Amino acid sequence: MPDRFERVLALLLSDAAFRREFLAAPGVVAAQEGLSAEETAALATMPVQDLETAAWSFACKRNSKRPRLQSPWWRNLLGRSVATVSSPASGKRMPNGT
Amino acid sequence: MTGDRVGLGWRPELAAGIFDALDQIDVLEVIADNYLEASRAQRRGLNLMARDVAVQIHSVDLGMAGSEEVSTERLERLARLVHDVEPEAWSEHLAFVRTGDIEIGHLAAPPRTEASVANAVRNMERAARIVGSLPHMENIATLMQPPGSAMSEPAWIARIVAASGCGLLLDLHNLHANAINFGFDPQDFLDEIPIASVHVLHIAGGHWISSPDGGKQYLLDDHLNEVDEPVYALLSEVAARAIQPLTVILERDGAYPPMPVLLRELDGARDALALGRRRRMAEGEKAHAGQV
Numbered sequence: 384m385p386d387r388f389e390r391v392l393a394l395l396l397s398d399a400a401f402r403r404e405f406l407a408a409p410g411v412v413a414a415q416e417g418l419s420a421e422e423t424a425a426l427a428t429m430p431v432q433d434l435e436t437a438a439w440s441f442a443c444k445r446n447s448k449r450p451r452l453q454s455p456w457w458r459n460l461l462g463r464s465v466a467t468v469s470s471p472a473s474g475k476r477m478p479n480g481t
Numbered sequence: 482m483t484g485d486r487v488g489l490g491w492r493p494e495l496a497a498g499i500f501d502a503l504d505q506i507d508v509l510e511v512i513a514d515n516y517l518e519a520s521r522a523q524r525r526g527l528n529l530m531a532r533d534v535a536v537q538i539h540s541v542d543l544g545m546a547g548s549e550e551v552s553t554e555r556l557e558r559l560a561r562l563v564h565d566v567e568p569e570a571w572s573e574h575l576a577f578v579r580t581g582d583i584e585i586g587h588l589a590a591p592p593r594t595e596a597s598v599a600n601a602v603r604n605m606e607r608a609a610r611i612v613g614s615l616p617h618m619e620n621i622a623t624l625m626q627p628p629g630s631a632m633s634e635p636a637w638i639a640r641i642v643a644a645s646g647c648g649l650l651l652d653l654h655n656l657h658a659n660a661i662n663f664g665f666d667p668q669d670f671l672d673e674i675p676i677a678s679v680h681v682l683h684i685a686g687g688h689w690i691s692s693p694d695g696g697k698q699y700l701l702d703d704h705l706n707e708v709d710e711p712v713y714a715l716l717s718e719v720a721a722r723a724i725q726p727l728t729v730i731l732e733r734d735g736a737y738p739p740m741p742v743l744l745r746e747l748d749g750a751r752d753a754l755a756l757g758r759r760r761r762m763a764e765g766e767k768a769h770a771g772q773v
Contacts, residue, residue, distance in 0.1 A: 436690070
C-alpha cells in the first residue's frame, strides 16, 4: 500500500488542479487526505517555486511519453509537407535526464 | 593498470557511430525500458553486442524507493531481458515513479526517512530474487528537496547501501545539479557516501531553466548538452578517493552531436580519471613517506 504522504506528494507533482487547491488551503486539503499535523507542515513549507518547477518538469516528461496520434495514410502519402499533429507549443526545452 | 573503463549509453540513433568506434568504447549501457517489449531478434542483437563489448542494463521505471512493492510483472519482464542479453550488471534509481494509480512521469525523490530506506531495501531484495542479482542504485537529480525528510541525501544513500549491500551508480551531473540548485558542496556529499561502493558513474550535461514565475534559476539534468567542466572535476575527485576500478558512462539522450564530439567527451573522462588516479598515487606515496 502506498503511504498517504507519498500519495499527496505524487498528486502535488502530477495534478495541477490538486496543487492549486493545496496551495490555496494546505491545512484543509491535507486533512481531507488524512495527513498528520507534522506531515501537513512539511508539505506546507515546501518552496513553491521548487514544487512548480518540478511539476512542470514531470508534466513535460509525461507529455513526451504519450503515444502520438498515428498519421493517416494520406499524410504518409503527402510526406513531410504536411504538418504533424503532435508537439504542443512550448517555450522551454523538454527535460530529459535520468 | 587501474581497470577503469569509459563508455556511453547505447542509443539506436548513435548505432553506426558506436560500431565504427568500438575500439574507443569500453562499455555500453542499454536502457531496459526501450527493450522490454523488444522482439526476439532485437534481444538477440543486444546479446551479440554484449559478446563484443561489455554491456550494462539501466532500468528507469521500477520505482525502487517507493512505498509500494515493485510489481512482479515489471520485475519478471526485466528478468527476461537480463536473461536474454546477459549484461555484466544492471542498475536502477533511488526514486519513486508512481503511487497507487498516480503516475508521476519520471523519477521523483521520496522523503528521506527510515521508512523509505526500508522500502528501497525491500524492493531491491525482491528484485534480486527475481532478476538474479542486486542492481547498482543511482542517485537522482531533483528540482525539489523531498519534504518530510529526516536525513540528508548522502546519509540516506549510505543507510540504503549499508542495509542492502548494493553497489552505487553515482551520477555526477545529478550530484552537480543538486549541489547548484540547493547550495551544498558536492565534496561533502562524497565525504558522506560509502565511496568503496561506487562502481559505475554517469556523466552528462544540462542547461539552465527558470521557475514558471521566472524568479529562480535551476540547472536541469537534460542529457542534451556536453559534459560540464565541474562534472569532470568531480570524476577526478572520485578517482582520487576510490581504490576500486570505475566504469564511467556518458549519457546523451538527444540533440546528438557528431560522433567525434562524443568520443572527445569520453577522452575527457579518461583524462579526468587519470588525473584523479595520479593524485591518489601521489597522496599514497606522501603518506607512506611520512610513516617511514
